Amino acid sequence: MRxxxxxxxxxxRLRPLTEHVPKCLVPVQGRPLLGIWFELLFRGGTIGRALVNTHWLAPQVERFVAASPWAGRVDLVHEGTLLGTAGTLLANRTWIGDGPVLVAHADNLTDLDVGALVAAHAARPSGCALTMLAxxxxxxxxxxxxxxxARGIVQAFHEKVEDPPGDLANAAVYVFEPEVMDAAASLGRPVVDLSTEVIPLFxxxxxxxxxxxxxxxxxxxxxxxxxxAEWRPHPGRAA
Known part of the structure; x- marks a missing residue:
């Protein structure tokens, strides 16, 4: 899978830090977020290749990837103008291909088990087009x-409301079937947002x-x- x-x-929101460091390279306990993500994706063997989009301070990201032990499995694509989170996927549909794809916001710090998420998607209930980490x-x-x-099927979204009905949140990590991309494309615009325009359709x-x-x-x-203060990576995942 890609x-x-x-x-x-x-x-x-992280300025002035991000005036000089791209958000995806912000370090936690000395480790840039993007490096933690590469470890999560590639160590278990579930993910074959990853695509990283760049914009702000792109040369720093390019140098980081080039120096990474995973450089041979990472492709970079630059956005001179930001396309929105779904717009990036639409612009790179050829790279993604015709199968399921894992999509993640790389500005989150996580120790998720990528293999377990992909396995849950493979065993998802009939009719589900995507799996969301929560x-x-x-x-x-x-x-x-x-x-x-009761089955874990999403019935409602409450996006940053004042009095939300619980604490179970969208972690912005997904496994998509191609029909999710089709839905984004049907909106007919190059700039599209995943969380507000595409995910609610499902x-x-x-x-x-x-x-x-x-x-x-x-x-x-x-x-x-x-x-x-909190980060204690799970042994064998993002250690």
């Missing part, structure tokens, strides 16, 4: 909160898999501080 790491974000958040108002039925057809390990969006200084 994977797309969405890594082109500006990281505006996690319990300590800041539900800043996350996309989901409601699921309510009732999304399997949510709650992870048992660590997951945090490090998009704010407070979240980054917490990650520095």
């Amino acid at each position: 994977a797309v790491l969405l890594a082109a974000g500006l990281g505006t 996690f319990r958040t300590d800041a539900p108002r800043s996350c996309g909160i989901i409601e699921t039925d 309510v009732g057809r999304i399997l949510a898999v709650e992870m048992q390990g660590y997951h945090r969006d490090i998009g704010s200084p407070e979240a980054l501080r917490l990650a520095e």
Whole structure:
């Protein structure tokens, strides 16, 4: 299987740090996020190649990838103008191919078991077009909160609302079937957002898999501080 790491974000909430460091290379305990993601994706053998999109401070990302032990399995694509998270996928459909693809926001710190997520997708209930990683958040108002039925099928989204009905959040890691890309393409625009424009189209057809390990969006200084204090990678995954 192939994977797309969405890594082109500006990281505006982390300024001034991200004025000089792209968000995907922000270090946690001395390790850039992108390096942690490469370990997660490639160590278990589930993912064959990964695509990383670049925009802000792209030469830094290019140098990091070139020096990585996984460089031979990583492809880079530059976006002079940001395309939105689904727009990136549409622009790279040929690279993705005709099978399922793992898609992840690379600005999250996680120790997810990639193989287990892919296996859950393979065993998903009939009719589900995608599988979503979910996690319990300590800041539900800043996350996309989901409601699921007894089978784990997503029934509702609550995107960063003041009084969310729970703490089970979208972790922004997915396994997509090709029809998800078809839905994004049907919107007829090159710039498309996954979380607000595409994923909601599949309510009732999304399997949510709650992870048992660590997951945090490090998009704010407070979240980054917490990650520095909390991070204990699972042995053998992002160690």
